[in-house]
Amino acid sequence: MNPLLLSELSAQNVDLIKALLLLDEFIFDRQSVNCDQFDQLVSYCKQAIADEKNGLIKVQIFLETIFVDLLFVDEKPLKPWQLECYQFSSALAFRKISPALKLIIIQELARRSGLVCDVVFIPESLMVRIECDEDYAIIFEPITGEAIDWETLDHRVTDLEGDPESISLDGESATVLLRNYLLSLKNALIANNQFQAALRCVDVLLAMKPNDPLERRDRGFLLHQLDCFKVAYDDYRYFVEQCPEDPAAQLLKLQLDNIHITEMVLH
Numbered sequence: 001m002n003p004l005l006l007s008e009l010s011a012q013n014v015d016l017i018k019a020l021l022l023l024d025e026f027i028f029d030r031q032s033v034n035c036d037q038f039d040q041l042v043s044y045c046k047q048a049i050a051d052e053k054n055g056l057i058k059v060q061i062f063l064e065t066i067f068v069d070l071l072f073v074d075e076k077p078l079k080p081w082q083l084e085c086y087q088f089s090s091a092l093a094f095r096k097i098s099p100a101l102k103l104i105i106i107q108e109l110a111r112r113s114g115l116v117c118d119v120v121f122i123p124e125s126l127m128v129r130i131e132c133d134e135d136y137a138i139i140f141e142p143i144t145g146e147a148i149d150w151e152t153l154d155h156r157v158t159d160l161e162g163d164p165e166s167i168s169l170d171g172e173s174a175t176v177l178l179r180n181y182l183l184s185l186k187n188a189l190i191a192n193n194q195f196q197a198a199l200r201c202v203d204v205l206l207a208m209k210p211n212d213p214l215e216r217r218d219r220g221f222l223l224h225q226l227d228c229f230k231v232a233y234d235d236y237r238y239f240v241e242q243c244p245e246d247p248a249a250q251l252l253k254l255q256l257d258n259i260h261i262t263e264m265v266l267h
Contacts (some may be wrong), residue, residue: 002026009208011250014174016104020181024088026183027200037092038105041070045113055132062115062130063138066106069147071095081191086184100184102142103128104177118171119259122148123156126172179208186218195225217252218224233259 002078005022008014018260021033048065052058067073067246072095084090085098097105103119106128110117116131127148139145148156157169182205189198205215220235236252242247 005204006207009175009178009204013179015109016174016177019090019174019178020101020104022202023178023182026204027189027197028087029197029200031109033089035088037089041066041092041109042248044070045109049113049115056136057132059115059132062110062113063140063145065106066109072097072102072106073145081188083188083192083194086188087183088129098181098184098188099143100177100181104141104181107177119177120171122153122169125128129169129171137257175208179205182208190218190222198222199226213239215241217248 001026002022005026006017008022010112017035017038023223024030024033044064045065045176047067049058049061050063074096079085081179082098084094085102088101089096091101092105103126107119108118110128110130118129119126120129121127122139125141127139128142131136131137136152138147139153142167155178167174182201186198186201189195199219202215202219202222206212206219209215216235217239220239223229223232223235236256239246240249240253240256
């Protein structure tokens, strides 16, 4: 793996845009990707809100700027496995951006425009939160820009474990956002039979969380598709041993045992 990418992912303060560019280069095996388009969007957003002093109105102007002026709103659902929606430059250029990528882009646009912004988990989905002042924030869905009302928020938060009044909606870390992006990208690559690129994606996920049994399982699957079964076998076996109660692991164990028995008979 690219040492620069590994260094960026393990940094204490990850630059999410830089990390996305490096991931784009590594996973899609392309030449250097720059962030000129993104920098232009930051300048546009800064200028749009520069003269507004009221926090609430400033956030409303920002949202109108990105979803209306900059066409970030999706008029129709994207095809879930459309790879261009995950590639930083083309996604920005054509405004067809996967939800996992759009979360990061909107957060970083807001932050670099001087707003206090993070991504929070509201049961069932990740949403963007922008502070208007010390007492008020707007939480919205990144695809359409639609804000969640307080009644709906309260109802969904009660689904979390613990006392609802004591629950704190902490912002998600850069690592969580990058993993969310990579997991979504991996599924899209597999759906498009891009197994080599998907394998690079899994390599990054395993670098971030070594020996994750689910990623070892997926690496085994990808290696198997690339005709490297002897190497895939170790990953399959690791998944089976680490997740014995998983129905998929139980089925896989039967298949591996049969392969082992067959090999013994042949020899």
